[in-house]
Amino acid sequence: MLDPRKLRLLRELAHRGTIAAVAEALTFTPSAVSQQLSALEREAGVPLLERTGRTVALTPAAHLLVEHAQAVLEQLERAEAALRALTEGPRGPLRIGAFPTAARTLLPPALAGLPPGLEPMVTEIDPADVSAALRAGELDVALIHEYDFVPPITDRSVETHALFSEAVFLTQRTSLEEARDDPWILAKPGTLCHTMTIRACQAAGFEPRARHHLDDFDTVLAFAAAGQGVALVPELAARPPHPGVRLTPLPISRRTLIAFRRGYGGHPAVSAFHQVMAGMTVFQSS
Known part of the structure; x- marks a missing residue:
């Protein structure tokens, strides 16, 4: 019979790409991961890894x-959970x-x-890193966000439930076209906020x-008030309004969701957190 613990390692290898990355995420040594995957190959009776030097690739049988x-x-x-x-x-x-706005507000x-x-x-944690943290057991539950213009970033191992949606505001201008020639205050590359702003402008x-x-976002609003550029800011991050910043709602939304490992939503602790979050007034969608 196939060992679920070894199957978990194979799943992580499919997501992370290298044995070293799997070992780091799950606090194993690389040699231990290699040994467990070799044992899984013997249990499966078919080759699962194609080894070339120090790199490995999953075979079609492994993907299945x-x-x-x-x-x-x-x-x-x-x-x-049951x-x-x-x-x-x-x-x-x-x-x-x-994510920081949720942690603060x-x-x-x-x-x-x-x-x-x-x-x-x-x-x-940035929402882009949540799936890996949940799979590795570093988190039990998380709050993530999704933007228009950006595809969902969770993988199949994660279940999500929408909590509420909010508007995205443009600072100091009344339309994106009006801000075409302005300097911009962007989030760091690689974040969902950065990708959303780039694609909205495009x-x-x-x-x-x-x-x-x-x-x-508090710093972003302070910079906008000081005339250092324009930015896109979600409604939750603009509470309370920053003095000196004019906010114009755009036809762009950000959605906040609760995320947990698929199948784990019935765990008493996760369920209790979900119920509290869903019952908060701020989550009542308009």
Whole structure:
């Protein structure tokens, strides 16, 4: 019978690409990962890896096995969650990931509303990194966001539920076309906020001229108020309004979602967090 622990390593290799990356993410040594994957090959009875020097690639049989591994691991998550729900209430550590705006504005009141037996442990994380952190067991649940113009960034191992949607504002101007020749304050390359701004401007027919790269929206608004450029800012990040910054809503939205490992939503701690977040007034969509 195939070992689920080894299947998990194969799934991570499919996502991360190298044995070294899998070892680092799951706190193994590279040699231990290699040994476990070799043992999985023997259990499967077919070659799973094509080795060329220090690089490896998954064979067609390995890709097929990864598809089945996702279903197997999801069922195991569901079984564990059901057992926890049967034998205990929401208690113990709950590792929560959140993007900075959510950590600042949403989590303080949410954490105060959790059952007293839970011990929340919060880590700020970019939504693009959440799938890997959930798969590796570094997080139990996370708040992520999605923008128009940017495709979803979670993979098949992660289940998401929408919480609310908010408008995206342009600072100091009334339209993107009016801001065509302005200097821009962009998020750092590689973030969803950066990609959204670039693509929104491209859809309006121009490439934004970046002057600053800043991730903290309070700093972005302060720079905008000081005449250092224009920016796109989600509604939640503009609460309360910054003095000296004019905000114009655009036909662009940002959606906040809760994310957890597929099959794990019934875990008492994750379910309790989900219920608290869904019950907050800010999540009542218009």
